[in-house]
Amino acid sequence: MTAALETVLTPTVLIIGGGPAGLRAAAELAPRVSGDVLVVEREAEAGGIPRHSDHPGYGMRDMGKFIGGPRYARILRDRARAAGARIMTSTMVTEWAGDHEVLATGPYGRLRITAQVVILATGARERPRPARLIPGDRAHGVYTTGNLQNIVHLKHGKVGKRAVVIGAELVSWSAALTLQHVGCKTAMLTTEYPQPDSYFFFTLPGKIFFRTKVATRTKLVRVIGRPNVEAVELENLDTGERSIVECDTVVLTGDWIPDNELARSAGIPIDPISKAPIVDQQLRTNVPGVFAIGNMLHPVDTADIAALDGAAVADHVVAYLETGRAPSEGYDLQAQGALRWVAPARIVGPARPPRGRLLFWTDEYRPFPRVVLRQGGRVVARKRLLWPAAPGRVFRVPSSILRAVNPADGTVSISVE
Template sequence: MNPDTPTPGTTPLLTPDVLVIGGGPAGLTAAARLAPRVPGEVLVVEREAEAGGIPRHSDHTGYGLRDLHRVMRGPRYAAHLAARAAEAGAVIHTRTMVTGWADAHTAEVTGPAGRRRIRARAVVLATGARERPRPARRVPGDRPHGVYTTGQLQNVVHLHHGRVGRRAVIVGAELVSWSAVLTLREAGCAVALMATEHPAAESYAAFTVPGRTLLRVPVATRTRVTRVIGRGRLAAVEIEHLDTGARRTVECDTLVFTGDWIPDHELARAAGLDLDPGTLGPLVDTALRTSRPGVFAAGNLLHPVDTADVAALDGAHVADQVLRHLAGDGDGEESPGVRIMAEPPLRWIAPGLLRPGAPAPPRNRLLLWTDEFVRVPRVTVRQDGRTVARRTLPWPAAPGRALRIPWSVLRNVDDRGGPVTVGVH
């Protein structure tokens, strides 16, 4: 009997060579690169109605610079990646959700075809990241309508062409915060204030300066929302200056919480994979291998959050490593490796593991996240009580965006030694 043909009363079993979970930039790029190069099937499962990930409902320009070397609007970028994966031979199942694991390499899924199991020779987790909603941020006050994350806002405006309010407050001043500004502008909603707890806007000056001058968005630094006001519909928010304690009320009917990212790590947790306590995503080495041989992870599941094109390049990198695994060339795959850890004010570093024989990470860069602004970061790498590298970076470390440092700072690390710590000051 064909192993893919179920016996009566059993769940159908699919057996692709590679299962990619998540149809965003990382997953689709990995699938497009793998499909022509493996003998069996590359299957992508995506829980949304269409593949493409967050760019699908980010209807503004700025996508594709690093991976495609051209600039596109979000929906076109998402459609391009989905079409490229399909044209390469990948099979994409949308409206399909992985609900659990039957064993180490067998996923249980539910979709339009019903319940199935998928057993693959290699699995790539590319489930991305999401913004923390208001309840997770513990902002007190009323529970009115009109409160969104950026993703929820873009879904309402760009996908469902729904209406929001007329006057908004945005919490956060990251890159995604300016994406929210553009979405609100398209919906005919003015931005009364953008508030950030940091001493400066987190996004690049190339976004902040035009946003303040051309879009006329006022940015209040060292400011937090302390109360949400409104019965039925949002009426106002109370904000506080963190240095003076002064409070005031800002009238608004729309409130958007931006940034404060967390990986969509539920499947990684359910699989029992080792998690990085900093990123909260799977702990991976520079080949993007998890603690389970044959299971890989890529994209913003690992570094919440970086731009879509960086996530896509993760997908290209992990595809090459999957091919090595399928060919039996998994140097160091069973090694526990050396932990790479971040020191405060750094929150996390990715990848977080160095194994013998592993390649350089995607783009030859380590990605870090800082909780404090450092204008001229001086990077120090330590292992076993000694300093193995120092490097001064020509770009600042700023909260709300990934700090990239050259992989070469780990050149003198002993991949069989003790844990490595990376700090900036």
């Protein structure tokens, strides 16, 4: 049998993932490095989730605009190409062939790509129903937000007429907008937390605009219907009372997990809680010359924050290409108590993390929280913040709180009071 022909590519920088983070990194790096910047994207079109999130709310932090997802994705693509980056779509990276070498398949056949720097920007995805272990009938009409928006905005398909959205965070309201677009009423949003996960100025107008309600402390315990969804059974977590809500569509929102398969197979340490690759504040993994950015590190933040990761990594990539230095000794950050994970989880040297923020996730609502740092069994810093730590969205802490840390004293644990 004749071996398949293999095309060899040798860009200076290989970016795996063509979402907001990867495209912004490409636009920043292409004019600054000697050689090519190549973006490899498995979908037919680059742009990530915003491609099929056809509602406004994108571009505020990184572009100073308030625009729809498809336009936002188009601007990112256009800027990357205008800067000189090459975007190769419908191309899947299948495995590593070395620290900076991967094998891929796509319309051009088999590819072997060898780069000086690899940037992982593969993003995050919502867990589907099987991964959430939701009991009940195997009925048609159960979607994740991404699946729903792909069907509606890219394939121009239809769903049902009455939906229950499981979740009450920002992406849950995005799902409600998509449902409205195809004439499907959102009967209810549910959350297991004592109050909605989203910001108040989203939740209150959302309930009025969609004429729906948010059921707190409520869990989906069963899907009912064959072959299509007919209803869901919900349980109040405080009283144990169960109720049946008629619907023909169920949308599972939130519960994000990074697309971390390539990071795992490279031997990069993975945070046991967030499942994200562990990086330092310069977005470097433990493999010299391999960086990770975007929502694969903080699942899940807004698209513009992911894009700003792409902007932030450019200086660090350029510095690596100039010096070839691997990360030096540093110290680890460890989330404790109500905080589930922290990104970045390692600090090496004096550089600030992107936007000067440490990013956390919490399962408990804490208004005006006081952040406490402990090192070597003693409190080294406390800081009161004027914004809440709330479930369903990233909690941001100024990295200036680390000034009191002595790097030689080892791991720093961070909690909230």
